[in-house]
Amino acid sequence: MNKIEAIIRPERLSMVVSSLAEEGFHGLNITQVTGRGEQRGIAHVGRAGQSYVVDMLPKSKLEVVVKDGDTQRVIDIIVAAARTGQVGDGKIFVLPVSNAIRVRTGEAGDIAL
Template identity: 60%
Template sequence: MKKIEAIIRPTKLEEVKASLEDAGFNSLTIIDVKGRGQQKGIIQQWRGQEYRVDALPKTKIELVVNDEDEDKAIDVIVSSTRTGNIGDGKIFVLPVEKVIRIRTGERDGKAI
């Protein structure tokens, strides 16, 4: 099993959720986060003064998938979020050793 963590633009959240659901990935966690990547923030103006905002609002999506579904989930996320501009986000894939559904006690693949 794999845990996929995707940091995306908040404006792309609804599109990603719909695309993941259409592809059969119904379970996910959504977290509002702030951060920066290569763009190192943006310059804005307020009352004639420039200032740097270096922690931009982003959305983090987490989902756990079976190994054979890893590439499919990644492709869905990429195709739903790519604009070709800096700030599109990142995807991280981590191994998952064990999953337990608390309600039923099911484990691993059955618990996803």
């Protein structure tokens, strides 16, 4: 099992969530986060011509735990729905997960997802 942690543009979140649902992936977590990437935020020019930098930008973090065999498919779905082609489209991290347990039944492993 892997946890796919995708940090994406908030305005792309609903597209990503509905694309995942269409492909049968329903279980997920969403958190609103602030962060920065390579560009360290964005530079703005104010109305008076002064420049300032917004260092941390709001992003949506989506966490999905999937079977090993579904990992690449879920990554592809997220990338296709989240990409605009502009800087700041986000980043995906893949982490190994050693187990999952459904609390109601005690089921463990892939069937608990």
